[in-house]
Amino acid sequence: RRVTRHITTTRKMKDWSLSVRKKFLILGDSNLSRFPPFNEQNLQVDSFPGGNFRHAGAILSTATCITPPERIILDFGINHRSQKTHSTSVKQLQAALRAAKLRFPNTREMIPTISYSPALPQLERFRLQGLNRFIVEQCDSIPQLN
Incomplete structure (x- = not known):
């Protein structure tokens, strides 16, 4: 299995969409496209080049769902x-988390600190x-890679 890399576009809010098919979902920017191929059948990884937390909120609010996810990692x-x-960054992060919670109320949302x-x-x-401080203090965070 491989990362799904969505199109590079200047119309991100209109051109991007998401269909959730697996129990574990990782959404992020173009850095995720470097994720190596994986064998985990319950994992879905989607890369949105140039994406940020504002885009994540829009993507999640309109997502279709085949399998409700147990866990979502937002890496934007x-x-x-x-x-x-x-x-502004904090408000967009909070809005993305709200969108995830509204769309998938029984899902645990996690945010990695930014390397x-x-x-x-x-x-x-x-x-x-500053954004990392907020993530560590206010979110279910994943530690920064060193």
Whole structure:
């Protein structure tokens, strides 16, 4: 099995959709497309290039469902690095979690902390550090990879 990589588009809210078919679902940005092939039959991995938490909320709110997921991992944070205000990123993350809970009320939602390069500009690192603090303090988080 492989990652489903959705089309690269400038009309993300209109062009992207999701059909949930497995018990364990990982949704994220283009970094997920590097996920190696896997054999787990209950796992679905979907990559949305350029996606962020705002897009995740829209995708989840319109998702069709064949198998209700037990767990969803939302891995979209890196594309918030250039967002000017911290509160916007946090609100979009909260909205994505609300959309997941409304669409799949019996599902556990998890957010990985965002791994990033130390070569990023200082301001972008600062923004991601702030978002990571929120994820660790307020979400069911997965620790950052080192």
